[in-house]
Amino acid sequence: ETGVTQTPRHLVMGMTNKKSLKCEQHLGHNAMYWYKQSAKKPLELMFVYNFKEQTENNSVPSRFSPECPNSSHLFLHLHTLQPEDSALYLCASSQVKNSPLHFGNGTRLTVT
Amino acid sequence: AQRVTQPEKLLSVFKGAPVELKCNYSYSGSPELFWYVQYSRQRLQLLLRHISRESIKGFTADLNKGETSFHLKKPFAQEEDSAMYYCALPPLGSGGSNYKLTFGKGTLLTVNP
Numbered sequence: 040e041t042g043v044t045q046t047p048r049h050l051v052m053g054m055t056n057k058k059s060l061k062c063e064q065h066l067g068h069n070a071m072y073w074y075k076q077s078a079k080k081p082l083e084l085m086f087v088y089n090f091k092e093q094t095e096n097n098s099v100p101s102r103f104s105p106e107c108p109n110s111s112h113l114f115l116h117l118h119t120l121q122p123e124d125s126a127l128y129l130c131a132s133s134q135v136k137n138s139p140l141h142f143g144n145g146t147r148l149t150v151t
Numbered sequence: 152a153q154r155v156t157q158p159e160k161l162l163s164v165f166k167g168a169p170v171e172l173k174c175n176y177s178y179s180g181s182p183e184l185f186w187y188v189q190y191s192r193q194r195l196q197l198l199l200r201h202i203s204r205e206s207i208k209g210f211t212a213d214l215n216k217g218e219t220s221f222h223l224k225k226p227f228a229q230e231e232d233s234a235m236y237y238c239a240l241p242p243l244g245s246g247g248s249n250y251k252l253t254f255g256k257g258t259l260l261t262v263n264p
Contacts, residue, residue, distance in 0.1 A: 087251070140195075142196065
């Protein structure tokens with residue numbers, strides 16, 4: 040599959056659970072991003088990885104832990120989340136910093 | 152701090168009518184701005200960028216530094232233009248870097264038949 044693929048599409052988890060979101064890009068891009076999209080709020084950048092190195096952490100709580108094992112894969116590990124963390128989590132990639140972002144379809148997360 | 156404002160949450164027009172989606176920014180310097188679009192059941196994608204000065208799907212956007220605006224315009228709206236539109240601004244001095252884009256809250260455009 041080409042493009043940016045995110046799994047799972049939907050996730051429901053309790054506050055004590057540990058889960059991970061996965062993102063994979065088949066575009067040969069060097070940068071990968073996690074964004075959070077909540078109702079009534081603009082898209083919020085969470086993390087940026089460039090050539091597997093984290094270049095941005097936008098003051099994200101430690102209950103969100105990113106991992107980028109290589110330029111094609113990005114994970115977001117979740118633990119002890121709060122109900123207010125329920126949102127659509129979008130992964131994106133880009134070739135270089137000035138090239139367009141390519142987004143995945145997102146994971147709809149519900150924390151109960 | 153830089154800011155992107157899309158004052159209209161919802162915009163509804165009839166097919167064939169002109170459409171203008173507003174975007175205002177606060178920024179010190181010469182910004183490079185983007186418009187991203189999300190059609191129903193599709194992923195968010197780049198529509199156009201200021202630096203390209205191109206027309207995509209009949210849409211254009213002109214940077215007006217005096218009014219600090221980057222409004223998206225199309226002279227004749229089509230039903231397939233119905234989507235969520237986001238204006239976005241990269242960090243000051245980044246040369247258009249994606250690394251910390253500031254997105255507006257978005258405008259939902261509905262084009263009625």
